[in-house]
Every structure is written in structure tokens, then in C-alpha cells.
Amino acid sequence: xxxxxxxxxxxxSLEQLSGKHTCVHALHPSAKIVAxxxxxxxxxxxxxxxxxxxxxxxxxPAVMMALAEIPYSLLLKRAMLAMPFCLFAGVSNALLDRVxxxxxxxxxxxxxxxxxxxxxxxxxxxxxGVLILVSVTPFTELTTEMRRMKTPQLFxxxxxxxxxxxxxxxxxxxxxxxxxxxxxxxxxxLQMRDMGSFVGQLLLRSFDRxxxxxxxxxxxxxxxxxGCRVSAPMKARDYxxxxxxxxxxxxxxxxxxxxxxxxxxxTVLL
Amino acid sequence: xxxxDALLSPAVGAAMCAVSIGALAHSxxxxxxxxxxxxxxxxxxxxxxxxxxxxxxxxxIPATGSSGHIGxxxxxxxxxxxxxxxxxxxAVLIIQCLFFADGGLLALGCNIFNMxxxxxxxxxxxxxxxxxxxxxxxxxxxxxxxxxxxxxxxLGAFCVVLETLLSGITELPxxxxxxxxxxxxxxxxxxxxxxTAAILGFVHSMRPEILESVDNRTRIGADVSMKKVLxxxxxxxxxxxxxxxxxxxxxxxxxxxxxEKVAGTTELEAQGGVFDSAAAIQESTAFMPDxxxxxxxxDGSATGASVAGIVGSAMTLLLAGAAGxxxxxxxxxxxxxxxxx
Numbered sequence: 001x002x003x004x005x006x007x008x009x010x011x012x013s014l015e016q017l018s019g020k021h022t023c024v025h026a027l028h029p030s031a032k033i034v035a036x037x038x039x040x041x042x043x044x045x046x047x048x049x050x051x052x053x054x055x056x057x058x059x060x061p062a063v064m065m066a067l068a069e070i071p072y073s074l075l076l077k078r079a080m081l082a083m084p085f086c087l088f089a090g091v092s093n094a095l096l097d098r099v100x101x102x103x104x105x106x107x108x109x110x111x112x113x114x115x116x117x118x119x120x121x122x123x124x125x126x127x128x129g130v131l132i133l134v135s136v137t138p139f140t141e142l143t144t145e146m147r148r149m150k151t152p153q154l155f156x157x158x159x160x161x162x163x164x165x166x167x168x169x170x171x172x173x174x175x176x177x178x179x180x181x182x183x184x185x186x187x188x189x190l191q192m193r194d195m196g197s198f199v200g201q202l203l204l205r206s207f208d209r210x211x212x213x214x215x216x217x218x219x220x221x222x223x224x225x226x227g228c229r230v231s232a233p234m235k236a237r238d239y240x241x242x243x244x245x246x247x248x249x250x251x252x253x254x255x256x257x258x259x260x261x262x263x264x265x266x267t268v269l270l
Numbered sequence: 271x272x273x274x275d276a277l278l279s280p281a282v283g284a285a286m287c288a289v290s291i292g293a294l295a296h297s298x299x300x301x302x303x304x305x306x307x308x309x310x311x312x313x314x315x316x317x318x319x320x321x322x323x324x325x326x327x328x329x330x331i332p333a334t335g336s337s338g339h340i341g342x343x344x345x346x347x348x349x350x351x352x353x354x355x356x357x358x359x360x361a362v363l364i365i366q367c368l369f370f371a372d373g374g375l376l377a378l379g380c381n382i383f384n385m386x387x388x389x390x391x392x393x394x395x396x397x398x399x400x401x402x403x404x405x406x407x408x409x410x411x412x413x414x415x416x417x418x419x420x421x422x423x424x425l426g427a428f429c430v431v432l433e434t435l436l437s438g439i440t441e442l443p444x445x446x447x448x449x450x451x452x453x454x455x456x457x458x459x460x461x462x463x464x465x466t467a468a469i470l471g472f473v474h475s476m477r478p479e480i481l482e483s484v485d486n487r488t489r490i491g492a493d494v495s496m497k498k499v500l501x502x503x504x505x506x507x508x509x510x511x512x513x514x515x516x517x518x519x520x521x522x523x524x525x526x527x528x529x530e531k532v533a534g535t536t537e538l539e540a541q542g543g544v545f546d547s548a549a550a551i552q553e554s555t556a557f558m559p560d561x562x563x564x565x566x567x568x569d570g571s572a573t574g575a576s577v578a579g580i581v582g583s584a585m586t587l588l589l590a591g592a593a594g595x596x597x598x599x600x601x602x603x604x605x606x607x608x609x610x611x
Binding site for chain 2: 010011014036037040041043044045048078079081082085086089119120122123126127129130131133134142152154155157158159161162163164165166168169170172173192195196197199200201202203204206207209210211213214217
């Protein structure tokens with residue numbers, strides 16, 4: 001199944017991007033996680049109609065993607081996956097909330113239309129913010145930070161193993177599907193009547209693989225015990241990064257700088 | 271059903287994160303009690319990866335021209351047990367959030383609750399297990415799967431509606447939003463339920479020990495003090511009934527509001543002999559009419575509402591206890607009668 005193989009490639013493509021060497025990649029993972037979290041929370045905290053106030057937040061993804069050399073198209077394509085439900089909610093706002101909000105050269109724009117654009121913009125910012133974090137932070141550093149944040153060892157180990165075996169089982173599912181197609185079902189896709197045995201077989205193979213994995217881990221001295229890998233301490237540049245990103249996020253949240261800027265434009269230029 | 275960050279306010283997102291973290295912590299603690307905990311981790315991880323891979327497999331839904339994929343909550347719970355299933359589901363949702371932008375970071379708590387906690391910790395022990403406990407047959411597995419998946423998807427969709435509305439993001443009124451979400455997820459649930467039933471049926475026919483060896487021992491353990499649980503519940507009831515009732519809104523409730531808009535009055539006067547007799551009985555028995563002292567007057571009194579709350583709670587507790595006692599006595603007598611036969 002081409003879509004399974006492309007999904008497998010997608011799984012590890014962001015991981016490959018995180019292996020680059022730029023100033024953003026060199027930052028401490030804690031600083032990047034905290035900055036992303038503050039960014040997402042402040043963007044999500046804006047009201048339904050605060051489109052103008054959210055616009056300056058586009059600087060963060062623009063600057064970070066440029067500094068980290070992340071392809072824009074890759075992240076925007078991933079961000080599109082999050083759109084459908086938000087579009088549904090936004091379009092319903094546009095249809096139900098018809099109170100006029102502003103007039104642009106004779107065209108009356110309702111509050112609902114503004115909230116539609118605000119919702120789409122907010123979704124894009126939040127999704128791209130998280131994708132940037134994953135693109136500049138290797139998976140092992142993410143899990144090390146999870147351990148530092150006192151996440152139980154059991155869950156972190158499970159998370160690491162799940163991530164590792166997603167690709168392996170997706171490839172197995174792909175091979176099984178190829179075999180299914182070669183048995184004369186190429187035009188119709190996987191039929192619902194075959195779903196039970198198909199997925200059941202995949203499940204049984206997964207369980208057998210789990211037994212082998214456990215035996216291999218024990219042979220290599222694995223034992224579940226709480227521990228914490230020591231990561232490097234934060235440096236001055238990490239604190240500067242945090243101060244700038246979190247400070248600006250909070251400043252823009254509580255001070256209406258775009259409004260002041262619009263007023264200045266209205267006074268000086270118009 | 272993955273929710274995005276843009277549909278949630280930070281307050282709702284944070285609250286649901288706290289709930290989900292609590293559920294995950296409790297599940298982790300339950301799993302750690304098991305001596306085979308270490309061996310279970312590869313099984314759980316591979317099961318999580320399996321669900322992820324299975325979600326990529328789209329199957330054709332007949333007569334609709336569309337396709338769908340399974341969710342996996344009930345499937346994992348049936349294979350691993352309720353608590354061990356929640357962790358791989360959470361791991362998969364985190365991977366989908368971080369790497370596929372499928373669900374937001376702030377919405378992770380909501381997604382883990384809607385698609386993990388509801389099927390694994392609520393629906394599975396209350397619906398799936400009681401049905402298959404009657405006998406691990408193909409029919410019971412099918413019925414349990416379909417009913418559990420439909421109920422968990424309906425509850426999950428309902429929670430999505432509540433979480434979005436509480437965040438104040440959408441203009442859609444509650445009824446219309448729910449009317450749009452619930453039927454769609456009913457259809458999805460039926461299809462997923464049938465597929466889950468087929469998968470579990472296949473596994474049961476090929477390797478019955480997998481389903482039968484699931485640790486069904488999720489009864490309340492001997493070390494949980496029921497006395498503490500009951501005292502805690504009683505204190506919570508008193509606080510809610512006694513203190514919070516002071517702040518009860520004086521505005522008409524939903525039904526009264528609707529009545530006022532439709533009929534111009536919040537109460538309809540019933541006429542007839544039966545209604546008059548019933549009203550007379552109610553007047554003589556109601557010692558705190560309108561949740562207040564009988565002598566409170568038109569404006570009512572704050573302590574009247576508070577006392578009413580405490581008294582109402584106490585009476586409710588007594589009635590519930592009495593009902594439980596009666597049922598236990600009745601079951602005891604029935605058991606003795608069957609033993610003598």
C-alpha cells in the first residue's frame with residue numbers, strides 16, 4: 001500500500017531533520033520545549049475575534065524555520081492535516097455569527113468571518129510551533145527531558161519502543177497488503193470482510209515479535225528501573241532564547257502592540 | 271476525533287491535561303504492582319505500534335464509497351486489560367501529535383481522555399468485561415465489541431462537544447453541535463465495532479489464551495479502604511450541597527426558561543381533583559419548600575439554601591443506603607432459597 005510506505009517515510013523524516021547542525025539545533029531541549037509550550041498556550045488563549053493580535057506571532061515560525069533550515073513546504077503540508085475539523089468549526093461560525101464587525105471599502109465583514117480566519121490562523125500557528133520543536137530536537141533528547149520532568153520510566157520506555165516499532169510494523173502491514181493485492185484483490189482495496197483476519201494476523205505477528213523483543217532485551221541486560229540520563233546544563237544562549245521567545249509571547253498577549261501599530265499607521269500614513 | 275489546539279482554551283486544555291495525567295499515573299501504578307510488569311512493556315509497546323499501523327489500513331465500507339480505519343481503544347483493552355491499554359494509546363496519541371500534527375499539544379489531555387480513558391478505563395470495565403465474563407464465546411465477544419465501541423465513540427464525541435463549547439470557540443449551539451457529531455460517530459462506531467469484533471473473533475479462534483489470559487483482576491484491591499472512599503464521598507457531597515448551593519443561580523433553569531419563552535410563565539397551573547389532592551399532600555410534607563425555610567419570605571435566605579443542601583444530601587444518602595440494604599437482603603434471601611432447592 002503506497003500510503004503505508006509514505007506514512008513510514010513521514011514518520012522518520014522529521015527525525016532526520018533534527019540531525020542538522022544549526023544554532024537552533026544546538027539549543028538546550030528544555031529551552032525549546034518551554035518556549036514552544038508558552039507560545040502555544042499564549043496563541044490558544046486569544047479570543048475568538050483577535051485575529052489582528054495574533055498576526056505578530058507568525059514571526060516565531062518564520063524565524064525558526066529560516067534559522068533551522070526547515071523546508072516550509074514539508075511543515076505546511078503536515079499542518080494541513082489539522083485543518084478539516086477547524087475549518088468545519090470556523091465555517092459554522094461564519095454562517096451563524098453574522099453581526100457586522102468591520103467594513104473594508106464598502107464590503108461588510110461579519111464577526112463570523114473574522115472568527116473563521118482567526119481559527120484557521122491559530123491552528124496553523126500552534127501546529128507549526130509543535131512541528132518546529134520536533135524538527136529541531138532529536139527524539140532521544142525529547143525522551144531525556146521527559147525523564148528529567150519525572151515522567152515514570154515505564155511510560156518513557158514504552159513511548160520509545162512504540163516509536164521505534166511503529167515503522168517496523170507499518171512495513172509489515174505494507175508487505176501483508178502487497179501479498180493481499182497479489183492474490184487478486186488489487187482493484188478493490190482491503191474489503192471489510194477480510195479486515196478481521198488481516199488485522200488479526202498482523203496482531204498475532206506483533207505479539208510474537210514482542211516475545212522475541214523481550215528475550216533480546218533481557219539477553220542485553222535490560223531491567224526496568226527508574227533512572228535519569230544526565231544532560232548538559234543550560235547555557236547563557238539558552239536563557240537568552242527563553243527570555244526573548246517567552247517574553248515576546250507574553251508581551252504580545254497582554255499589550256495590544258498590533259492595535260497601537262494600526263493606530264500609528266492610521267494617524268501617520270492615512 | 272483528534273482535537274486541535276485552536277478549538278480549546280488554555281483553561282479547558284490544562285484541566286483535561288490534569289485529568290489525563292492523573293489517569294496515566296494511576297494506570298502506571300496499577301501496572302507496576304504486577305510482577306510481570308517488565309515483560310509487559312514490549313507487549314504494550316508493540317501493541318501500541320500495532321494500533322498505529324492498523325490505523326493506517328483503510329478498509330472499504332460497502333455501499334458508501336468511502337473508507338475508514340479502526341481507533342483501537344477497546345481492541346487494546348480487550349487484549350491487554352484496561353490499565354495496560356491506556357499507556358500505549360497515550361503513547362500513540364503523543365506520537366501522532368508531535369510527528370503528524372494530528373491533534374494539538376494543548377489538546378493532548380483532551381485527546382487522551384476522549385480516546386484513551388473513556389474506552390479503556392470507563393467503557394471496558396463497565397460494558398465489555400461484564401458481557402464476556404458470562405462466557406468467552408464468539409457471540410459474546412461480538413456483542414461486547416460492538417456495544418463497547420459504539421458507546422465509547424459516542425461518549426468521546428460528546429466530550430469533544432462539551433470541551434469545545436466550554437472553551438467558547440464555536441458559535442454552534444450545543445444541540446446542533448451534538449446533533450452533528452453524534453450520528454456521524456454512531457455510524458463510525460458501528461463499523462469500527464464490527465471490525466473490532468471480527469479481529470477479536472479471529473484472535474480468539476487462533477489463540478484463545480490471549481483473550482482469556484487478560485488480567486481481569488481489576489476489582490477494587492484489598493488494600494483500598496472502602497471506609498475512606500465513603501467518607502471522602504460524603505464530605506464532597508456536604509461541601510457541594512452545603513457550601514456551593516449558597517451560590518446557586520436564582521435565574522430560571524433551562525426548562526423554566528423554555529416555558530417562559532413559549533407559554534409566558536415558568537409554571538403551568540394544573541387543574542383537576544387529582545392535581546389538587548397531590549398539591550395538598552406536597553404542601554403538608556415539604557418542610558423546606560423551594561429549598562428554603564418555610565418562613566423565609568420572597569427573597570429567601572442564604573443559610574436556608576445551605577441547610578437545604580445539607581439536609582437534601584443527607585436524605586439522599588439515607589435513601590440510597592436504604593435501597594442498597596433492601597436489595598442486599600432480597601438477594602440474600604434469594605440465594606438461600608436456591609441453596610435449599
